[in-house]
Amino acid sequence: MRTRQLQSLLRSTKRNLVEFKELGGYSEIYKYSIENNTEFWEKLARSRLDWKEDFTQVSNSCFKNGSISWFADGKLNVFDNCVxxxxxxxxxxxxxxxxxxxxxxxxxxxxxxxxxxxxxxxxxxxxxxxxxxxxxxxxxxxxxxxxxxxxxxxxxxxxxxxxxxxxxxxxxxxxxxxxxxxxxxxxxxxxxxxxxxxxxxxxxxxxxxxxxxxxxxxxxxxxxxxxxxxxxxxxxxxxxxxxxxxxxxxxxxxxxxxxxxxxxTSGSTGKPTGLVHSQAGYLLYAAVTTSAVFDCQPGDKFGCVADIGWITGHTYTVYGPLVNGAVSLLFESVPSYPDPGRYWATVEKYNLTQFYGAPTAYRSLLRHSNEFIEKYDRSSLKRIGSVGEPINTEAWEWLHHTVGSSKVRIADTWWQTETGGNMITPV
CATH class of the missing domain: 3.40.50.12780 (ANL, N-terminal domain)
Incomplete structure (x- = not known):
């Protein structure tokens, strides 16, 4: 990795985790989060969320019996935090x-x-x-x-x-x-x-x-x-x-x-499987990842094109951007209507600062002429995200060099959600 690019990544991550300004950068913050897990999330919970009743216990986890709780005696309201x-x-x-x-x-x-x-x-x-x-x-x-x-x-x-x-x-x-x-x-x-x-x-x-x-x-x-x-x-x-x-x-x-x-789940391969998300832990995760991974600041225009019926839409179309005071794009259409430039026309029209889509859509669009990209101004973008499955090399190169003009970092969030690794792919 080029030194200047790494330094840029560290500065961006540190800016979005200002609670840890005494630490040197991304690597130091990550190390601190592992070694001081309770203190790390306590500080974030108090700085990122508004509480109706403060919590006295950060976490109580017993993985053997499946008992895991966060901020259990605290009270808040998600709508109040988001709007x-x-x-x-x-x-x-x-x-x-x-x-x-x-x-x-x-x-x-x-x-x-x-x-x-x-x-x-x-x-x-x-x-x-x-x-x-x-x-x-x-x-x-x-x-x-x-x-x-x-x-x-x-x-x-x-x-x-x-x-x-x-x-x-x-x-x-x-x-x-x-x-x-x-x-x-x-x-x-x-x-x-x-x-x-x-x-x-x-x-x-x-x-x-x-x-x-x-x-x-x-x-x-x-x-x-x-x-x-x-x-x-x-x-x-x-x-x-x-x-x-x-x-x-x-x-x-x-x-x-x-x-x-x-x-x-849709139930297409058997009985539908459900997952429950709780109030505070989920909202804090949405707030922190939207901020740190996507460099999302208050007033940014966050363009996640996922439907609200998916977990990505829940977190990065609704709760994540709003809890951070950003502007969230609600995209009803499809990437090829009325032509394959629809995504990038939308970026230009609203000066989107983040764009978050799926590898399947990216792969379908890269088959078309670059004229559908180059005729639109994409200079407002700070991050381009990929979610849902591993992104292949060809699509990554296309996003970075063609869509992002070799200036925009790519956030490959499948790597985080599926493997627990670093969500940001430095460029």
Whole structure:
């Protein structure tokens, strides 16, 4: 590794872990985190998160019996950490950029607007008797309302279970059933657009909940005003409900180890497998990795193109950028629509500072002419991320030299999530 590049990496990492400014750089911080694990995470938890009730114990882990807890006697609220605490300083800053499928139809949602929207959404859920500990199934495409649905659950202490809005009814139904008997509410949109094609999502929900008596209410949002979205007696027009709801709502103090969300596999290779993420430990991980790995600063424009139905979308489209006070891109379309330059046109249009995608998409795009890249200004980028599987050499070289103009570092996060190694690939 070239000396100047290593020094640049160390300075960037240290800048994003300012709590350890007395240490020399990345290697020293990493060594300290291993040798002083409790002190390391205690310092981060106190500096990165706002607590309603302070914790007295950092961790209590017994791997033999599977008992692992973090900050167990502390209380906080994830919504407050992601949105409320950024007011009033960032009230007029965009929190979300909604890049719809059709170019030129984007929407911006400020932190103040998101705060109001989530409060109204939370009150709608409470009016449907959703309370702390209840499960809420979300079958919503990446969009402001999809994000607001997740945050509204977090605000009142409900546990959200987001199912990728592309899975079939057979995949959606177990996700509702397995979320236990107290999943009475499903949130969905009438449909979504991908590559110029409208996809009806409400019909999938209707099939999934047929004869499923535990579901009492389906909150249906509008994506296509001409679509027939209310098709059963359980359906409620979400847009109308939000319009009439109050935007005053108290946040629920949550124990650090309370569940925040459930996330299930599609079940394509057997019974769906679920994973539970708790409140504080997950949010702290999202905050620190988004900051340190991607050099994400408050006000940065973070472009993760993962759907909110995936764990990457949960962490790096929703919770990670927002807890850091950044602007998060919500990308509804596909990388090749209307042409293979869509990603890079989006980078130029919003001056994105980070771009996070999948090797599969990168490999499909590198087959096309470089003109689809070079005609767009990508100089705003600080990081390009790769996630989901190992990135091959050809794709890495293409990202670094062609997309990043040999100036942008590549964060290969598969290496971290699958092997526990360093998430940053120095260049």
């Amino acid at each position: 409320a605490r950024h007011l009033p300083d960032r009230a007029d800053q965009p929190a979300l950029i909604y890049e719809k499928d059709e170019p030129g139809t984007e929407e911006f949602v400020t932190y103040a607007q998101l705060h109001s929207l989530v409060n109204r959404f939370a009150n709608v859920l409470k009016s449907k008797k959703v309370k702390k500990g209840d499960r809420v199934a979300i079958y919503y495409p990446v969009s402001p309302l999809g994000v607001a649905a997740m945050l509204a659950c977090a605000k009142i202490g409900a546990v959200h279970s987001v199912v990728f809005a592309g899975f079939s009814a057979d995949a959606l139904r177990p996700g509702i059933q397995i979320s236990t008997e107290n999943c009475r509410v499903v949130i969905c949109a009438d449909g979504t657009y991908r590559g110029g094609r409208y996809i009806n999502l409400k019909s999938v929900v209707d099939q999934a909940i047929e004869n499923l008596d535990l579901v009492e209410t389906v909150l249906v949002g509008t994506r296509n005003p001409e679509a027939q979205k209310l098709t059963t007696g359980k359906d409620v027009d979400l847009d109308q409900a939000l319009e009439s709801a109050s935007d005053n709502c108290e946040s629920e103090p949550m124990n650090a180890e309370d569940p925040l969300f459930l996330l299930y």
